[in-house]
Amino acid sequence: MHSLTLPIQRNPLATREDLQAAVNQLCLPLLPYYSEGKARLRLGATASGCTGATAELEGFSRVLWGLAPLAAGGGKSELWETVREGIRNGTDPAHREYWGEAADYDQKLVEMAAIGLALALAPDQIWEPLQEPERQRLYQWLQQINHRKLHDCNWLLFQVVVNLGFRAVGLPYDQALMHRNLDRIDAFSLSDGWYSDGRDAHCDYYGPFAIHYCCLIYAVFMEKEDPERSALYKERAASFAKDFIHWFAGDGSALPFGRSLAYRFTQAAFWSAMAYADVEAYPMGVMKGIILRNLRWWFRQPIFQADGTLTIGYAYPNLIMAENYNAPGSPYWALKTFLPLALQADHPFWQAEELPLPKLAASAVQAESRQIVHRQDERNHVVAFNAGHKATNEHTHTSAKYEKFAYSNVFGFSVPRAEWGLAQGAFDSMLALSEEDNLYRVKRTAEEYSIQENVIYMKWKPWRDVEVRTWIVSGAPWHVRVHCIRSNRSLVAAEGGFALGIENRDVEAGDRWHAVPEESKLVASSYLGASGVIRLLGGGGAHLVHPNANTNLIHPRTVIPTIATTLAPGTTWLATGVYGQPGKEDGLGQWSHPPYLELTAEELLVYFGTSTKEAARIELG
Secondary structure, eight states: OOOTTSOGGGOOOOSHHHHHHHHHHHHGGGGGGBOTTSSOBOOOSOOOSSOHHHHHHHHHHHTHHHHHHHHHTTOOOTTHHHHHHHHHHHTOTTSTTOOOOOOTTOHHHHHHHHHHHHHHHOHHHHTTTSOHHHHHHHHHHHHGGGGSOOOSSTTHHHHHHHHHHHHHTTOOOOHHHHHHHHHHHHTTBOGGGOBOSSTTOOOSTHIIIIIIHHHHHHHHHTTTTSHHHHHHHHHHHHHHHHHHGGGBOTTSOBOOOSSOGGGGGGGGHHHHHHHHTTOOSSOHHHHHHHHHHHHHHHHTSSOBOTTSOBOSBSSSBOSTTOOTTOOTTGGGGGGGGGGGGGSOTTSHHHHSOOOOOOOOOSEEEETTTTEEEEEEGGGTEEEEEEOOOSSOOOOTTHHHHHOOSEEETTTBOBOOSSSSHHHHHTOTTSEEEESSSSOEEOOOOOSEEEEETTEEEEEEEEETTEEEEEEEEOOSSEEEEEEEEEESSOEEEEEEOOOEEOOOTTOOSSOOEEEEEOSSEEEEEETTEEEEEEEEESSOEEEEEOOOTTOBSSOSSEEEEEEEEEEOSEEEEEEEEEEEEEOEEOSSSOEEOOOOOOOOHHHHHHHTTSOHHHHHTSOOO
């Protein structure tokens, strides 16, 4: 067993014991932050959209996503007595730390799911030690979820998980409600095992780490009682795994895309649920490798406070990218990835040797997520070219999280810091348009889209009377973007390439980056990689935008090569070659500056084996 006095960064995360230790390494630093009655976890001063009391309940409950599997598999934690005291007081209407009555669509309903899972997995820790009046108060408080309205999305599964908990400890549960909700979740099911997070909604991480995750837990607990539905959930998950594996690189990093990225290593929770449900879309050793490498990657990032508690952010603390529902305790949803700890030591998952990713196609069309995913395995690079969606969920920075042309696990993506100009807007992998007033608009939805082989087409309108048709010829390290812009107004257009990190905590001798600007092209490079743009069609010149700090999810300081031009009223064609190449370690801890392909516009088109007309499949007028 690892000494819990060691930082989690030194945990090798190779064995079952290592992961048991990791749960405690993540959770024990929370002990000083429990309230006097232990029913609330007070981790910080920042607020979210819910009340402060509910945010503190959120912190309390989310710890159970890790503690419950740990206990189910025989692991120990000194936190359990604290948790039990919190449950006694939090469910007691007479206590000052009572969690309160839940309203329709209340965040409390979300947090009930973790307690429901704990009832199902670890009743000896959370149910059996309670006295009968305490049990009844817990049941009555959780029962509220069966009488409240929930958002028509992954939230419906929280009712299912709570009722699974009731069933596991012999309490009355609402089977009809469970089946109604699961039937509704079926309406979100798409082809190839994908789910949208609601009817006609986005396909993002909520499919794997919420919908598939809960459905696979249902499949385990209800396999005998509901074998048909349980088998269907396993079949869908196995099908989805064939696409989702492309979102992971060999070094453990995964594709940042969509909302709730502050949940960090929940990226791998789908594979944890697959192992828990004994679904082998890939050998257990492959799924084990995805989980362990993802955890290792995350624990190498500066995501912790000095006291070992998690921060809000992605690869570093960052409130700019957060959603309105991100409270200080929110990131502990990431503990869902420790579900395999509920498996006994002799389970095939724990007996399997950790294996690397299998050989995957260099390019894969994922129709339901409206993406083409390209891989550069020799550089641990995954980049998804994205068509966007007809609707928006209107969460924070939705355009940046769902509508960029490309998303990369190495370059990350950026969100706006404010509304004034290119530096505040941080428009990487986007075409930004302005009415010459320094206020820019980007693609917020896609009215039309299609994917044919390696070409994505979309039509979008930044204003009612401005229409943009965009074609992306996907590829790595190069891709081409072509735009046809029809406008009755004069505009400024800025085409942003990948955001390149220009410094890192591991660099001691300054920034170590440089840029080579020319009139029609620009490349910036550092030991992290290279990012460049070449003007192929249209006017304007190449510029290096220095975005505001902390706009990128992975690198606190970046530069964005950008082609900027002015557009007269009428129809204008633009085409840009975009280059993104990660650095590569030489095995001695040194990183090469990747070569920038010095191509003319004509040579770049030959690189794709086509002409501009054929690449975009359009007539250029």
